[in-house]
Amino acid sequence: MKYPETPAVLVKDKHFKLADVSTDDKGPFDEKYAHKESAEPRLAALRQRLAELQENLYAEHQRSLLLVFQAMDTGGKDGAIGNLLTGVNPAGVQVAAFKAPSPVELAHDFLWRVHLKTPARGHIGVFNRSHYEDVLVTRVHGLIDKKTAHQRFDDINNFEQLLTRNGTHILKFFLHISKKEQAERLQARLDDPAKRWKYEPGDLKERAHWDDYQDVYSDALAHCSTDGAPWFVVPADHKWSRDLAITEIVVAALENMDPRPPTADFDVKAQVIK
Template sequence: MQFKLPKTPAVSVKGKDFKLADVDPNDITPFKHKPDDKDEAGPRLLELRKRLNDLQELLYAEHKRSLLIVLQAMDTGGKDGAIENLLTGVNPAGVQVSSFKAPTSEELKHDFLWRIHAQTPKQGHIGVFNRSHYEDVLITRVHGLIDEKTCKQHYHDINNFEQLLLNNGTRILKFFLHISKKEQAERLQARLDDPAKNWKFDPNDLKERAYWDDYQAAYEAAMTHCSSGDAPWFVVPANNKWARDLAITEIVVAALEDMDPQPPKPDFDVKAQVIE
């Protein structure tokens, strides 16, 4: 069930020939705003937020389907900021945000999708994954915790899992926030330079940064193996935060408009009701 995509810098991953290196993290085409003037994007974002709020209310009222939004990125890629922007003005009663860090000892006793399935959105809700089931074909692959055979089996399991969600009325959108290695260095340094942001800095991020090329290859493989018309991957150029936010919101709104949620019809005679 494909929908008409709005014009954004985001690239839809299609086919095995996709190369992450071909996507420019600085791209803002076709947006006309200047990279250093994010306020120019304000009016369009306000318009989109109003539309998103209306659509989310209809989805909640309909209470038959749901939307799952998956966000993945390298460290400092901007997942938290993207979520904050996307959900600005949306009724929190109809939204669930789930973050997936290293699995607990209890979670490790189950299959890798066990903890994920429990956090998928209920009917009428928008669910947002900050990291996701894809961690099990990313960090595990980069650090050699799984072999190629297991990795390929995980791709197969993920595709089946997402198809199960689709079969039960959950639309899926997956976004990779694409930043450059230079941009990551600047964002890490900014966290060190600003005492108010020191808490965001994790020395382990420097260790993972050493595996940059390996992570790029792992992301590329995961996206090419697990992107479909019903559960697409979008690579969002994310060096410019305003363009990142605008692109994601445009796509989410377009997907919800394609879903066209409808409120239920009342089971009573509206005209016969008299309020005295």
């Protein structure tokens, strides 16, 4: 499908590198919107349309939409997801956050725990982190090698193809921030007692692997962006631009799906309500 013009970059090249995408690019939004406030009317209209499309998807009960969010620490996954889901009916949404696998999960293949969380028909599913952790964290920390990672790329592509063949449309978003922006966000969490709960000392250990993560993310995105399950790299230093770009893409995808409520299977005229 044709996606709307946004700062987000649709990954198409097998040689794709994150370094080629600016983290603070606002793309066409620079000309359309002078600042966050001027973009609010557009965002409000998109939210209303998203709510309408979600209701139709839920009523149709034939297909689903899966949204995958990945980012470096402080990349804004929680904020982006919260913004996107503003105004939608929570009854039609399934959100899954993937942490380090449990012993039971480790006793199965790496996709076992993920398949259990995919959205049912009629629902929008959201993955806050995902099956991609098993080709990212594991690789950076030497738990798997490049050969195993590339074998898993094939498994992931086959898994996502299985979902799409069974009516699940997939969109994947990498929220792309700079190392400088991450430092500022980590410091802000430390400085604000109300936000301090978000900070973990382990974040600094992961930050030390910044370049390694950029490399393995680039590899995963390049090999796992397909027509049926595309990856979008969303410049995320500017939160309002990030949120608007994601909402534009999701609404466009649902418009293309064109979900429609079923017609009544009874004689409407014969129904007399007294």
